[in-house]
Amino acid sequence: MANLKTTEKKTKAQSMGLHTxxxxxxxxxxxxxxxxxxxxxxxxxxxxxxxxxxxxxxxDMDCKEANKKIDELMNQGYGxxxxxxxxxxxxxxxxxxxxxxxxxxxSLGYFGVGSIDGPTVRVNGRVGWSCAENMMAGKVxxxxxxxSCFGAAVRGGDLICKGSVGARTGIDxxxxxxIIGGDAGAFTGFMMQRGRIVVLGxxxxxxxxxxxxxxxxxxxxxxxxxxDAIESPMTKxxxxxxxxxxxxxxxxxxxxxxxxxxxxxxxKLWNYDALEPTEKKxxx
Amino acid sequence: xxxxxxxxxxxxSSNVGQELQGMLQALKHRGEDSTGYALYGDTxxxxxxxxxxxxxxxxxGSSSVMEDVSVYDERKKIVDSYISQMGAKIVKExxxxxxxxxxxxxxxKGDLLEFSQKIESIPGVxxxxxxxxxxxxxxxxxxxxxxxxxxxxxxxxxxxxGHARMATExxxxxxxxxxxxxxxxxxxxxxHNGQLTNxxxxxxxxxxxxxxxxxxxxxxxxxxxLAEKMRNGATLEEGMKDSLSGLDGVxxxxxxxxxxxxxxxxxxxxxxxxxxxxxxxxxxxxEEIAIRSVLPQEIDTYDPFDxxxxxxxx
Numbered sequence: 001m002a003n004l005k006t007t008e009k010k011t012k013a014q015s016m017g018l019h020t021x022x023x024x025x026x027x028x029x030x031x032x033x034x035x036x037x038x039x040x041x042x043x044x045x046x047x048x049x050x051x052x053x054x055x056x057x058x059x060d061m062d063c064k065e066a067n068k069k070i071d072e073l074m075n076q077g078y079g080x081x082x083x084x085x086x087x088x089x090x091x092x093x094x095x096x097x098x099x100x101x102x103x104x105x106x107s108l109g110y111f112g113v114g115s116i117d118g119p120t121v122r123v124n125g126r127v128g129w130s131c132a133e134n135m136m137a138g139k140v141x142x143x144x145x146x147x148s149c150f151g152a153a154v155r156g157g158d159l160i161c162k163g164s165v166g167a168r169t170g171i172d173x174x175x176x177x178x179i180i181g182g183d184a185g186a187f188t189g190f191m192m193q194r195g196r197i198v199v200l201g202x203x204x205x206x207x208x209x210x211x212x213x214x215x216x217x218x219x220x221x222x223x224x225x226x227x228d229a230i231e232s233p234m235t236k237x238x239x240x241x242x243x244x245x246x247x248x249x250x251x252x253x254x255x256x257x258x259x260x261x262x263x264x265x266x267x268k269l270w271n272y273d274a275l276e277p278t279e280k281k282x283x284x
Numbered sequence: 285x286x287x288x289x290x291x292x293x294x295x296x297s298s299n300v301g302q303e304l305q306g307m308l309q310a311l312k313h314r315g316e317d318s319t320g321y322a323l324y325g326d327t328x329x330x331x332x333x334x335x336x337x338x339x340x341x342x343x344x345g346s347s348s349v350m351e352d353v354s355v356y357d358e359r360k361k362i363v364d365s366y367i368s369q370m371g372a373k374i375v376k377e378x379x380x381x382x383x384x385x386x387x388x389x390x391x392x393k394g395d396l397l398e399f400s401q402k403i404e405s406i407p408g409v410x411x412x413x414x415x416x417x418x419x420x421x422x423x424x425x426x427x428x429x430x431x432x433x434x435x436x437x438x439x440x441x442x443x444x445x446g447h448a449r450m451a452t453e454x455x456x457x458x459x460x461x462x463x464x465x466x467x468x469x470x471x472x473x474x475x476h477n478g479q480l481t482n483x484x485x486x487x488x489x490x491x492x493x494x495x496x497x498x499x500x501x502x503x504x505x506x507x508x509x510l511a512e513k514m515r516n517g518a519t520l521e522e523g524m525k526d527s528l529s530g531l532d533g534v535x536x537x538x539x540x541x542x543x544x545x546x547x548x549x550x551x552x553x554x555x556x557x558x559x560x561x562x563x564x565x566x567x568x569x570x571e572e573i574a575i576r577s578v579l580p581q582e583i584d585t586y587d588p589f590d591x592x593x594x595x596x597x598x
Contacts, residue, residue: 087580088572106582109572126585128572129556145586148553166587167553186553186590204590205551 045098048079059085063092074100088128093121110147113140116157129166132159135176141250148185151178154195160249167204170197173214181251186223189216189263198242198260200252208263212270216263217242219255230266238262285450286477287311288462289569290538291578292443292545292596296564297326301431301439306577307569308427308446314570315450317345318461319430320422322413322473322540325441331375331388332470333419335412336403338363339383340457341424347455353382355408360385362406370399380434386419397468401496410459410498415471417441417542422461442598443545445538447475454501464507467496469514471542476503477570478535478555486531506537524548524593538568546595553590560585566596 012035054073058066066083070093073081080101086092090109093102093116100119104112107125117136122143129147132140135154141162148166151159156176164182171190179198186204189197192211202220209226216229217238225231242257268275289307291300300323308319327333338359340348360379367374372391379385391399400411413420419439423430427448431437447462454460466472480486483502486509491497495508509530513523524539524546534554539546547568549557559568560575560583567575572585588594 088576090571090573107572107585125582126572128558144584147556147558147587164586167590183589185587186551204553 042097044095046074047077048074048098048100049077050079050099050101052078053080053082054078055082055084057084058089058092059087063089066092067094070096070102074098086125090128093119107144116140126163127161132157135159145182150180151176154178158245158249160251162251164201169199170195170216173197177245179245179249179251183220187226189214189229190226192216192265198245200255208265210269211265213265213267217257217260218263219252219257219260222261222263225263228266228269229263232262232264234258234260234262285314286462287314287448287570287574288446288475288477288536288538289448289567289574290443290445290475290540290545290547291565291567292540292598293565294563294596294598297440297442299438300324300441300444301436303578304444304446305427305431305437307567307574308448310573310577311448311570312426315448316426317451317456318422318424318449318458319427319447320420320449320462320475321430321436321444321446322418322420322463322475323436323439323441323444324417324471324540324542325419325439327417329416331390332414332416334387334389334414335420336363336385336387337383337410337412337458338385339408340459341381341383343424345456346424348457351408356382359406359409363403363409366402366406370402372399381423384423384434396470400468404496404498411465411467412458413463413465413473414468415542418465418471418473418540420463420465420473422447422458422463424456424458424461443540445473445475445540445545447477453479454499459499460501462501462503464501464504466507466511466514466539469511472507472511472514472520472539474503474507474510474537474539476506476535476537478533478537478550480505480531480533480535482532502533503537506531506535506539510539520544520546521593521595524595528591528593536570544595544597546593547588548593549588549590551591553587557588558585559588559594561596 082103086104086106088107088109091111093113095115096119097117102119102121104123109128112127112131113121114133119138121140124143126144127142127146130149133152135157138157141160145163146161146165150165150169153172154176155174158177160179162181165184167185168187168190169184170178173192173195175195177196183201184199184203187206188203189208192214194214197216200219205223206226208229246252338356339351342348342350372389375390376388421434462475463473480502483505510523535550536555536557556570558572
């Protein structure tokens with residue numbers, strides 16, 4: 001553990017009373033300094049021109065080579081990149097932190113376009129497990145089906161699958177919107193914390209299991225509710241939001257959203273430790 | 285982790301040995317401790333094909349004990365004499381490796397339980413498969429290494445299932461490798477990706493009913509479980525549906541018979557499976573890249589949902 005002590009020479013942040021300690025030894029601590037411009041630099045981002053378009057055939061590349069090549073193209077200012085022959089490879093298009101039009105002409109494997117912050121992505125095929133995991137911002141549209149853990153832990157942006165998705169869609173979701181045109185598997189919205197999930201088709205068992213917060217809208221049948229997930233009445237603002245969102249998402253524009261089922265957290269698990277044993281049983 | 289793959293051609297034969305090798309090699313990052321093939325070849329259906337081993341591969345990474353080849357020879361002699369005693373006749377004999385053999389046997393009694401029990405009463409001998417179409421080939425190494433070692437690339441047939449193994453629950457050896465034969469049923473084989481948590485309870489129950497286990501690999505339970513169900517009159521599909529509640533844990537498994545191929549996924553959908561289905565071909569694997577090795581063009585695939593069981597006929 002680093003050794004903490006007070007310092008006599010104060011930085012600007014210290015003089016503002018933000019902290020007093022300094023770290024010594026092997027650990028180097030860098031404090032925020034508003035005078036240093038590099039503190040405002042978002043590392044790994046590029047200014048790109050959407051009108052500058054190129055194609056990249058990744059048939060003979062592994063995912064590292066392909067991602068490095070995408071990075072190089074963004075560095076050259078290309079704002080629209082079309083990926084040919086992705087062939088179900090894993091981890092393609094990950095870690096893109098700037099605006100970009102990224103088009104995959106084919107299918108992706110696991111962890112496609114994970115940890116992105118800003119790009120607009122269209123996949124003209126299917127995606128495997130954990131697509132767009134940890135997405136911060138941007139828009140991702142999948143034309144066909146998706147595997148399990150679709151949109152795991154997303155924090156923002158719009159994630160749209162026009163087909164059906166596997167189990168645990170939106171697991172640990174912390175923000176943003178996930179829209180599914182077809183059916184969704186078991187444990188949809190498992191431990192969801194914020195954001196919205198919209199499923200136009202049916203969902204499997206244990207919907208919204210142990211969700212903390214957030215909202216799930218289901219157009220079809222529900223296999224079963226998970227622990228602490230409850231039905232809630234649809235309001236006018238729900239209906240207006242759904243209509244607007246489905247239109248923007250280019251999916252289900254004619255869908256009668258007023259007949260959807262709204263599912264939220266019962267929030268009994270919030271005070272789980274304070275409950276009496278019989279109440280705990282009821283909560284579970 | 286492990287990876288599984290399978291395919292079935294409907295209404296025609298194809299080079300399933302080469303195709304499955306490509307699928308399993310694409311999944312080699314999921315495990316290279318051992319690789320196994322269950323291939324359903326085009327045969328005349330007259331004789332039984334028995335794949336068996338008289339020892340283990342003791343190469344690099346193996347958890348088996350080295351034995352002299354003379355020990356294998358001695359075991360083979362006893363197998364030959366027992367086959368004769370059972371009223372069967374060896375029509376063709378191939379010794380691919382010192383410890384691995386393939387016999388074509390003329391045996392008309394049809395009771396494989398008695399036959400298998402007799403052969404496997406010899407210490408160190410295990411029947412890997414027995415059937416009129418099925419051949420199970422499994423050994424240490426990745427898909428290409430095993431395919432080359434056993435010259436499987438030319439095998440023509442209708443369907444096949446295979447497994448790329450990362451050993452977690454039991455040793456790195458052939459006896460723990462997949463596929464498992466659905467002993468004592470002719471032409472039944474199983475591969476599995478996952479972990480069964482009620483293995484020992486089920487094993488004790490099944491052993492008390494006279495079923496046999498050759499390894500301590502939890503996946504073997506699925507083959508034995510289904511075999512016991514079928515022995516009691518259930519169809520393959522009924523047995524598979526029953527397994528969703530009878531087996532505890534996480535699993536996706538494939539089972540194949542002479543004329544069919546099936547898949548089952550646990551009720552938590554915890555293990556991956558991607559499926560491609562058309563009138564001519566069904567191909568499935570733990571990851572899409574396995575299917576891409578036989579279908580490089582753009583195709584529609586999907587993940588089966590939790591608790592799904594599907595069976596296709598050739």
